[in-house]
Every structure is written in structure tokens, then in C-alpha cells.
Amino acid sequence: MTRYLLSRAGQAALVLWAAFTASYVLLQLLPGDSILIKFQNPELGLSPQQIAEIRAYYAGASPLADYAHTLLGFLTGSFGYSIDTGTPVVERLAEALPETARLASAAFLLAVVIAVVIAFAASYSSASWLRGALLSVPSLFISVPAFWLGILLIQIFSFRLRLVPVIGGSEVQQLVLPVLTLAVPISAPIAQVLARAIDQVYAQPFVPVIAAKGASRWWILWRHVARNAVLPTLTVAGLTLGELIAGSVVTETVFGRAGIGRLTEQAVNAQDTPVMLAVVVLAAAVFVLVNLLVDVLFPILDPRLKGAAA
Amino acid sequence: MTGASVPGAGGVGSGGVPVPARVARRPRGRVPVGLVVAWLVVGLVLLWAVVPGLFTAYDPIAGVPAEKLRPPGAGHLFGTDAVGRDVFARVVHGSVHSLSGALVAVGVGLLLGTLLGLLAGAAGGVADAAVMRVVDVLLSVPGLLLALTVIILLGPGTVNVAIAVGIGSVAAFARLARAEVVRVRRTDYVEAAFGSGGRFGAVLWRHVLPNSLGPVVALAALQFGAAILAISTLGFLGYGAEPPTPEWGLLIAEGRNYLATSWWLTTLPGAVVVAVVLAAGRISRSIGRERG
Numbered sequence: 001m002t003r004y005l006l007s008r009a010g011q012a013a014l015v016l017w018a019a020f021t022a023s024y025v026l027l028q029l030l031p032g033d034s035i036l037i038k039f040q041n042p043e044l045g046l047s048p049q050q051i052a053e054i055r056a057y058y059a060g061a062s063p064l065a066d067y068a069h070t071l072l073g074f075l076t077g078s079f080g081y082s083i084d085t086g087t088p089v090v091e092r093l094a095e096a097l098p099e100t101a102r103l104a105s106a107a108f109l110l111a112v113v114i115a116v117v118i119a120f121a122a123s124y125s126s127a128s129w130l131r132g133a134l135l136s137v138p139s140l141f142i143s144v145p146a147f148w149l150g151i152l153l154i155q156i157f158s159f160r161l162r163l164v165p166v167i168g169g170s171e172v173q174q175l176v177l178p179v180l181t182l183a184v185p186i187s188a189p190i191a192q193v194l195a196r197a198i199d200q201v202y203a204q205p206f207v208p209v210i211a212a213k214g215a216s217r218w219w220i221l222w223r224h225v226a227r228n229a230v231l232p233t234l235t236v237a238g239l240t241l242g243e244l245i246a247g248s249v250v251t252e253t254v255f256g257r258a259g260i261g262r263l264t265e266q267a268v269n270a271q272d273t274p275v276m277l278a279v280v281v282l283a284a285a286v287f288v289l290v291n292l293l294v295d296v297l298f299p300i301l302d303p304r305l306k307g308a309a310a
Numbered sequence: 311m312t313g314a315s316v317p318g319a320g321g322v323g324s325g326g327v328p329v330p331a332r333v334a335r336r337p338r339g340r341v342p343v344g345l346v347v348a349w350l351v352v353g354l355v356l357l358w359a360v361v362p363g364l365f366t367a368y369d370p371i372a373g374v375p376a377e378k379l380r381p382p383g384a385g386h387l388f389g390t391d392a393v394g395r396d397v398f399a400r401v402v403h404g405s406v407h408s409l410s411g412a413l414v415a416v417g418v419g420l421l422l423g424t425l426l427g428l429l430a431g432a433a434g435g436v437a438d439a440a441v442m443r444v445v446d447v448l449l450s451v452p453g454l455l456l457a458l459t460v461i462i463l464l465g466p467g468t469v470n471v472a473i474a475v476g477i478g479s480v481a482a483f484a485r486l487a488r489a490e491v492v493r494v495r496r497t498d499y500v501e502a503a504f505g506s507g508g509r510f511g512a513v514l515w516r517h518v519l520p521n522s523l524g525p526v527v528a529l530a531a532l533q534f535g536a537a538i539l540a541i542s543t544l545g546f547l548g549y550g551a552e553p554p555t556p557e558w559g560l561l562i563a564e565g566r567n568y569l570a571t572s573w574w575l576t577t578l579p580g581a582v583v584v585a586v587v588l589a590a591g592r593i594s595r596s597i598g599r600e601r602g
Contacts (some may be wrong), residue, residue, distance in 0.1 A: 147563075151569065160570060272461070283452055284447075287452070
């Protein structure tokens with residue numbers, strides 16, 4: 001067990017390091033120039049020589065030393081300085097993170113609820129047309145552009161029904177529509193996998209046995225089938241967490257909210273590579289850590305896997 | 311289907327459990343209405359891209375200021391925008407940008423991904439492990455962030471956005487292609503081909519590749535829809551085509567300023583995007599069922 005944990009943790013660290021290195025190299029190749037974007041404005045009246053000095057200030061001794069310095073910084077929690085604002089990247093991230101964390105966690109919970117409702121309703125319904133209709137809902141959800149969904153929601157709930165104020169409103173009112181926008185596309189893969197997993201469990205021989213003993217349909221679904229269907233669902237749920245950060249780029253832009261997504265958009269526009277590097281590494285870290293957690297949880301949730309893992 | 315169902319968005323299908331379950335089998339001879347509609351939608355949009363003039367007489371760029379912000383009606387199917395341009399004409403003329411972008415994106419993902427997967431699956435050993443670690447890294451960064459990183463690198467623009475989206479889908483193609491190649495590699499006919507003196511490359515090309523492609527083609531159809539979605543998202547964020555161009559995402563972004571008064575500017579182009587992406591997904595599922 002310990003060996004399994006250590007090897008999985010080692011793999012996770014390796015993937016994270018590789019993600020850092022790959023995005024570092026990629027962002028260093030940049031033909032565009034964030035320093036020029038910021039300082040070439042004639043109003044600043046900087047001579048080419050002064051710009052060269054600024055460049056020397058930002059640049060390190062050699063590419064390799066630069067890389068080692070940045071990597072060491074990431075390991076010790078210092079992500080360098082934003083070229084756009086000059087403030088430490090850590091500060092900008094810390095400012096943006098709580099907003100996005102609130103949005104993303106609420107959206108994730110809602111996505112799970114939507115997915116469970118769709119999958120349960122589909123497997124519980126006896127009419128095949130209803131089942132088919134419910135099972136095609138996830139395909140619809142992943143086909144809807146998130147930005148369009150957000151706009152549609154604003155249009156319906158803010159402008160037509162006037163239920164949610166466009167400007168102002170309480171904290172909860174401000175959160176409802178963005179959370180819904182972010183949750184819908186994320187609920188789709190979870191619902192698909194949960195529904196498929198439930199079907200697979202139903203095909204197992206222990207289900208007719210329980211039914212023969214007189215268990216009700218609901219009891220079978222809730223107590224026996226759903227429990228066994230949790231594992232594959234957990235895997236997908238872990239995979240979707242990284243998408244939450246990507247989804248926040250669109251959601252925060254549409255709803256004009258501050259957060260990691262907005263920070264990302266600003267970083268792309270300003271070619272602010274240190275910020276972009278930090279965001280990419282953050283997203284990769286969330287993804288890798290959550291999936292590590294899922295892998296660790298697996299043998300605990302399903303004792304049958306203990307032998308396989310060791 | 312041997313366990314390799316088409317993964318949903320974001321390369322979901324992991325777990326490796328065989329999938330018998332309740333697969334809905336269509337009775338023989340009945341027409342799959344959904345599939346026919348899906349092909350009709352894709353065909354129509356393809357025609358829009360090739361011969362837009364057949365579907366609309368209006369100019370997508372030059373508007374008639376006197377007819378601004380008209381709601382949908384007989385004259386203007388999708389209404390008109392703030393400078394009096396016919397929205398339907400803009401959607402029709404915009405299809406070429408979205409479709410060609412999606413084609414480039416799928417091409418990049420399919421080519422790079424299948425190549426990586428083929429090499430990894432056929433070579434095995436260290437090369438396999440190395441390629442799959444690269445795929446792990448690619449999978450660990452969400453597609454949109456990966457695309458944005460590539461856009462920082464290449465700069466905005468229609469082609470760059472398409473390439474960025476394509477690179478985001480390389481990992482999914484590589485993983486699926488590798489799984490298929492590993493499966494086909496173990497079959498008797500491949501062993502026989504090697505046994506009868508076939509060279510490595512030749513056997514790969516003649517036997518392994520054609521027999522591994524079924525699920526990959528299904529994924530390509532799915533990714534085509536996903537690419538249209540991603541391209542319109544990046545267009546909406548302002549990294550794609552320049553403003554007068556009627557790109558779908560940009561179209562919706564421009565309509566945002568008239569949300570309170572003119573619902574048609576955002577709703578109708580978005581509905582077209584949803585229809586096309588849904589259709590691509592439906593077609594992908596039918597390919598997966600037939601060939602997988």
C-alpha cells in the first residue's frame with residue numbers, strides 16, 4: 001500500500017514538473033515581447049538603451065540559470081513578478097483565488113447534483129422514450145457554448161423575468177447565474193459515466209438476487225447499485241476539476257467577475273508570461289493532486305482493489 | 311465494441327471495464343431520424359460555407375443603417391444588427407471560418423495524436439512510456455488554458471486559434487490511437503505479417519494503422535464539434551478573427567451589448583453553433599457503433 005502511494009505520488013510530482021517545464025519552455029519561446037508591449041509607448045519617452053537596461057533587469061544570467069531560478073521559486077512558493085503590473089504573481093493569484101474557488105466549488109457541487117439527478121432518473125424510469133430523452137441531455141449540455149449559455153441566462157433571468165439584478169444584488173444573487181453556467185457543461189461527462197456505470201452494475205448477477213429477496217427498486221438503486229457505480233464516476237469527477245479553472249475564464253468574462261479566469265485573460269492580452277505560467281501550473285497542480293487523491297481513495301472505497309494496488 | 315467506447319468531451323472513458331450493459335439496439339430497417347437530421351445539419355452548414363450566395367442575398371459586411379436592429383421576420387430571418395446587417399447572412403458567411411478552423415484543428419490533432427499513439431503503441435518499451443508521459447502532461451492542463459498558452463506564443467488570428475485548439479486535442483487522439491494499436495498489434499494477422507517477413511514500417515502502414523482507425527475516426531467527428539465550440543469560445547474572447555469578419559463566436563460577442571433589447575443577436579447564432587456541435591456528436595456516435 002505504502003509503495004503504491006509513493007509511486008503514485010512520485011508520478012504525480014513528475015507530471016507536475018514536466019508540465020511546469022513544458023509551459024516554461026513554451027512561454028520562453030515567445031516571439032512577441034511583453035517588455036516591448038509595456039514600455040514601447042512613446043509617451044513614456046524611453047530610449048532604446050533604457051529599454052535594453054529594463055530587459056537586462058528582467059533577464060537572468062543564462063537560460064538555464066533562469067530556469068533553475070524560476071523552478072526554485074515555484075518550489076518555495078514565489079512565482080516571480082507580473083510584467084504587466086510589476087506586483088508579485090503570488091499576490092495577484094491570492095487576490096483572485098478566493099473568488100474563483102467559491103464559484104468553482106459551488107459549480108462543482110451543482111454539477112454533481114445535476115448529474116446524479118439525470119442518471120438516477122434515467123435508470124429509474126421505465127418508459128424507454130423518457131430514458132432515451134434523459135440520456136441525451138448530457139450530449140446537449142456539452143454541445144452548448146458556455147459563453148452563450150451565460151448570455152442566455154442573463155437574458156432570461158435578468159432582462160425578461162427580472163429575477164436577478166444585472167448590477168448590484170446580494171452575493172448569492174450574483175453567484176447563481178455564473179455557477180449555473182459553469183456547472184452545466186461539467187455535469188455532462190459526470191452524468192454520462194454515472195449512467196453507464198449504473199447500467200453495468202445492473203447487469204451483474206447480484207442484482208436479481210437482491211430483487212428476488214424482495215428489495216424494492218429504489219432500495220436496489222440507492223443501496224446497492226449507486227454505491228458500486230461511485231468509483232468510475234469519481235474518476236471522471238476528478239478529471240473535470242481541471243476544466244473548472246478553464247471554464248472560469250469564460251464565465252468570469254461573461255459575468256464580469258474578478259478571479260483566476262479574468263487574470264488569465266488579462267495575462268494573455270498583455271503577454272504576461274509569469275502570470276500565465278503560474279496559472280497553467282496551478283491548473284495542472286489542481287488536476288494532478290485531485291487525481292492522486294482519487295487514486296488513493298479507490299482502494300479505501302472498494303476493498304476489492306486493495307490486492308490489485310499492493 | 312471491445313471496451314473502447316468513444317470518450318466524451320475531455321477524454322473521459324477510462325476505467326478499463328468491459329462494457330456490455332444495456333446497449334440500445336435499433337430494430338432492423340428503422341430509419342434513425344436523429345442521425346439523418348444530424349447529417350442534414352452538417353450538410354447544410356457545409357453548403358453554407360461553399361456557396362453562401364445560394365442561401366442569402368444580403369451582404370455580411372455592409373449593412374443598411376436604416377434597417378438596424380430589426381427583429382427576426384420575413385425579410386430578415388435572424389433579424390438585423392446595430393448597423394443594419396442581416397444576422398442570418400453573417401451566420402451563413404461565417405460558417406466557412408468556423409468549419410475551416412475546425413478542420414485545421416482536427417487535422418492537427420488527428421495527425422500529431424495518431425502519429426504519437428502509433429509510435430508509442432507499436433514501439434512499446436521506453437518510447438511508449440515516454441510518449442504516454444507527454445500525453446499525461448498534456449492532459450493535466452485544461453484544453454482552453456493550453457490553447458491560450460499557444461495563442462500567447464503564436465499571437466491571435468484565425469489560423470493560430472485553430473492550431474491552438476488542435477494541439478489541445480492531441481492527447482486524446484494519442485491515447486485512443488495507442489490503445490487501438492496495442493490491441494491490433496497482438497492479433498494473429500499482424501504476427502503473421504511480421505512472421506512472413508514484413509518490415510516494421512510496412513506492417514504498421516498496411517495492417518496496424520487501417521485496423522486501428524475506426525474509433526479514431528469516431529473521435530475525429532466528436533472533436534470536430536468540440537473544435538467548433540472551442541474556436542467560437544476563443545473568438546468570443548477576442549483571440550480569433552478581426553471584428554468585421556462574421557465569425558460565430560465574435561458574432562455573439564458583438565451582440566452582447568444589445569442584450570436588453572435585441573435577443574436575436576446572441577440567441578440565434580448560438581443556437582446554430584449548438585445544432586452543429588450536437589450533429590457532430592450524433593454522427594460520431596454512429597461511426598463509433600458501426601466501426602468500433
